[in-house]
Amino acid sequence: MNFEEVYTSLTSIGCCSRCCLRFIGDQSSNFEDPSHSLEELLSVIPEEETKNKKLRQNTCSVCLGLLEDSFPDELLLHSSWKRLQDYETDTYRINLNTPACIAIRDKALNLYLKQKFPEFCKLKNIDEVPEIHHVFKLSFKRKFDEHCGKKYNVHSGVQLWITLNHDDNDKEVEVMRNLDIIDHRRQHFFKNKVYGKNIVNDILSKVDDKRFSRFVKLPPEIPSTPLYIESVTFETLPIYFGGRYCKYSRILSQSPWKFGAIENSKNDEMNEELEGENGRNITSSVVEIIVDGLHQVFGFDKEKIKFSASGREDSDVRCLGSGRPFFVRIESVKKTFPEELFRKLEEVINVSPDVSVFDMQLTDKNSVKEVKCGEEFKKKTYVALCLVTEPKPVEEIVDRINKINGSIVTEQKTPVRVAHRRALMARKRLIHYIRAAVIPGHDRIFQLTLLTQAGTYVKEFIHGDFGRTYPSLSDLVSVELDILRLDVIDIDLDWPTHINSSPHPLVLSIKNEKIVEENEKQVESELTHSCSDIHNLSPSMNEGIEDEPL
Amino acid sequence: MDETNKHIPEIHEIDNIEKKISNFLPYYERGFHKVYSVEFSKDNFYLDTCISMYSNKICLLFLADGHSIIKENKTIKSLDFKVGKEDRLANSVGGKCKRSAQSLHKNSVICFIETTDGMKYPFCAGIKGKLLDLNPVVLEDYSKMVTFRNTKGYVAMVQPIFQNKREIILKGLLNRQDYENVLSSRK
Ligand SMILES: [Zn+2]
Numbered sequence: 001m002n003f004e005e006v007y008t009s010l011t012s013i014g015c016c017s018r019c020c021l022r023f024i025g026d027q028s029s030n031f032e033d034p035s036h037s038l039e040e041l042l043s044v045i046p047e048e049e050t051k052n053k054k055l056r057q058n059t060c061s062v063c064l065g066l067l068e069d070s071f072p073d074e075l076l077l078h079s080s081w082k083r084l085q086d087y088e089t090d091t092y093r094i095n096l097n098t099p100a101c102i103a104i105r106d107k108a109l110n111l112y113l114k115q116k117f118p119e120f121c122k123l124k125n126i127d128e129v130p131e132i133h134h135v136f137k138l139s140f141k142r143k144f145d146e147h148c149g150k151k152y153n154v155h156s157g158v159q160l161w162i163t164l165n166h167d168d169n170d171k172e173v174e175v176m177r178n179l180d181i182i183d184h185r186r187q188h189f190f191k192n193k194v195y196g197k198n199i200v201n202d203i204l205s206k207v208d209d210k211r212f213s214r215f216v217k218l219p220p221e222i223p224s225t226p227l228y229i230e231s232v233t234f235e236t237l238p239i240y241f242g243g244r245y246c247k248y249s250r251i252l253s254q255s256p257w258k259f260g261a262i263e264n265s266k267n268d269e270m271n272e273e274l275e276g277e278n279g280r281n282i283t284s285s286v287v288e289i290i291v292d293g294l295h296q297v298f299g300f301d302k303e304k305i306k307f308s309a310s311g312r313e314d315s316d317v318r319c320l321g322s323g324r325p326f327f328v329r330i331e332s333v334k335k336t337f338p339e340e341l342f343r344k345l346e347e348v349i350n351v352s353p354d355v356s357v358f359d360m361q362l363t364d365k366n367s368v369k370e371v372k373c374g375e376e377f378k379k380k381t382y383v384a385l386c387l388v389t390e391p392k393p394v395e396e397i398v399d400r401i402n403k404i405n406g407s408i409v410t411e412q413k414t415p416v417r418v419a420h421r422r423a424l425m426a427r428k429r430l431i432h433y434i435r436a437a438v439i440p441g442h443d444r445i446f447q448l449t450l451l452t453q454a455g456t457y458v459k460e461f462i463h464g465d466f467g468r469t470y471p472s473l474s475d476l477v478s479v480e481l482d483i484l485r486l487d488v489i490d491i492d493l494d495w496p497t498h499i500n501s502s503p504h505p506l507v508l509s510i511k512n513e514k515i516v517e518e519n520e521k522q523v524e525s526e527l528t529h530s531c532s533d534i535h536n537l538s539p540s541m542n543e544g545i546e547d548e549p550l
Numbered sequence: 551m552d553e554t555n556k557h558i559p560e561i562h563e564i565d566n567i568e569k570k571i572s573n574f575l576p577y578y579e580r581g582f583h584k585v586y587s588v589e590f591s592k593d594n595f596y597l598d599t600c601i602s603m604y605s606n607k608i609c610l611l612f613l614a615d616g617h618s619i620i621k622e623n624k625t626i627k628s629l630d631f632k633v634g635k636e637d638r639l640a641n642s643v644g645g646k647c648k649r650s651a652q653s654l655h656k657n658s659v660i661c662f663i664e665t666t667d668g669m670k671y672p673f674c675a676g677i678k679g680k681l682l683d684l685n686p687v688v689l690e691d692y693s694k695m696v697t698f699r700n701t702k703g704y705v706a707m708v709q710p711i712f713q714n715k716r717e718i719i720l721k722g723l724l725n726r727q728d729y730e731n732v733l734s735s736r737k
Contacts, residue, residue: 417581
């Protein structure tokens with residue numbers, strides 16, 4: 001294959017050396033020095049081409065000058081680079097926003113080559129030529145790195161947004177009206193349709209080659225002016241830390257008290273006193289304790305930290321076991337976060353008697369979505385301390401509860417306790433699992449373990465909330481019950497990666513029990529099947545099988 | 551793990567647990583504060599409403615102990631929720647801010663209670679606010695508003711409207727002690 005011929009053609013239609021190299025070379029070509037790379041690829045640089053190149057004054061007809069050496073020089077004059085230089089970071093990235101006409105021109109050249117050099121195009125796999133944006137980075141990354149003294153990294157949260165435009169962009173994009181598939185019933189809509197970059201790319205990816213070459217000039221014309229820089233803006237993306245927290249206090253809320261809320265809490269639920277069992281003054285919250293730790297260990301401004309968790313527990317409810325998944329968003333980027341700092345953070349926060357954090361780690365915007373989106377679908381495991389308010393033997397009640405088979409469906413009207421801030425409605429909720437246990441030495445209380453659908457109001461499920469939750473556990477066992485204490489011991493959200501958290505022992509035993517239960521069901525159904533079979537054959541064998549469960 | 555330096559008590563490990571249990575208020579009293587309205591009573595016709603206000607200010611309205619129906623051991627025959635132009639049963643409440651809820655004044659009638667002896671007693675709100683909900687338990691079995699007048703026998707759930715301070719809205723309402731005094735003076 002004669003590459004020289006293609007090269008000659010490319011230069012004659014006004015391609016810059018990097019655009020030529022995009023087609024002649026490949027991803028691994030050295031784009032920093034395109035002339036040298038081209039010399040290596042081509043056996044002979046045609047003499048008249050070398051002359052042409054020297055004379056060449058025009059702006060590249062495909063990249064509109066983006067890949068020409070004059071471009072970075074102009075770009076680096078922009079003041080945003082100074083801000084990047086001064087920012088405390090090791091890395092940065094560039095987001096390039098190019099006008100849509102470049103994509104049209106690129107496609108036009110692509111098609112032109114396909115028509116003119118079909119063999120070459122097959123050999124080179126023309127649809128996989130390095131993209132202009134990619135080549136831009138390959139070409140100038142080193143130059144930019146040296147200029148700002150930092151390393152280019154796609155994952156960096158420190159970014160320069162470079163927006164480029166071209167004088168003829170609007171005019172050239174007009175052609176899209178012909179390529180777009182027009183719905184004639186919506187003519188009016190099309191008359192005013194704006195062809196932004198995304199729409200253009202979308203149309204270009206769908207349009208067939210014939211239609212394209214009918215409306216777009218092949219090869220692209222040499223432009224009268226190069227593209228220009230519309231803006232360069234400096235932006236830092238927030239960073240995210242993920243982890244889990246446990247709360248051991250029954251008087252600490254997740255988020256700081258709002259004005260006036262303390263008065264409310266005095267009467268709140270199962271709390272007899274606000275002062276705390278050791279007379280500690282509770283004005284803090286889980287969030288404040290964690291934010292203080294972050295400030296102390298990482299030096300972040302407290303105002304720049306935003307906390308989110310997968311749900312929340314009432315202030316009088318503990319959260320134990322592996323804890324509740326949460327993340328913090330921090331509007332400040334520091335260089336790097338060594339692993340030890342996260343362990344240090346855990347250590348610092350865990351000094352608090354009320355809160356611990358585990359599994360602290362760096363995460364990202366995408367990953368934290370999991371915390372919020374699944375919030376309503378996550379099962380929760382609770383331990384409750386229940387009170388029998390009628391003179392009935394507790395063993396009998398425990399027994400009755402443990403005889404409940406399968407899951408329970410309950411309907412909960414918005415509880416009185418939250419009716420002031422929630423819409424009023426009735427929601428069906430599933431209690432997947434329930435087990436009661438007597439507490440040796442106590443005849444009025446028992447311990448309850450429950451696995452519930454997210455959003456279940458557990459306290460109300462126990463006592464019935466004036467009949468607004470029906471059936472309640474009280475209804476199910478026909479005994480008035482109340483709830484003395486409640487702990488969350490598991491939240492069914494496998495995020496973030498476990499590092500040092502450990503599940504509550506009861507959670508493990510439920511899992512085992514559920515597995516056993518399922519196996520039993522399976523065995524049972526197998527047995528009933530075989531029983532009916534056997535029944536027809538031999539009654540004596542049947543007896544033997546029925547005895548087995550004993 | 552540094553976890554070891556924290557003692558996490560079991561859920562039932564509570565100091566003075568017996569005392570706590572005996573002092574533990576039932577859920578229908580925890581966080582509730584009861585006030586009484588007697589101003590609609592006339593002669594020997596006692597129309598007392600008990601307003602049980604939760605710490606979030608949401609109120610549950612009950613027949614109060616001194617109501618004629620209770621004092622005279624009457625049996626409820628029917629409840630009529632058509633009050634003037636309004637049908638309380640048609641009350642619908644939208645969203646967190648309780649749009650379109652029927653508004654109640656102090657002397658608004660929630661329903662008329664008819665007893666088997668043919669008497670009709672208006673049941674008044676006693677507090678200004680929005681009608682949030684009627685109790686389906688009571689709608690299904692009227693007698694429950696008498697037998698469960700502390701627990702699940704509330705008639706209506708109301709969100710009071712406060713102009714300034716809660717004192718204003720509670721003006722004219724009696725606390726338990728004052729209400730007891732009124733009751734003993736009725737004999
Ligand atoms: Zn070019």
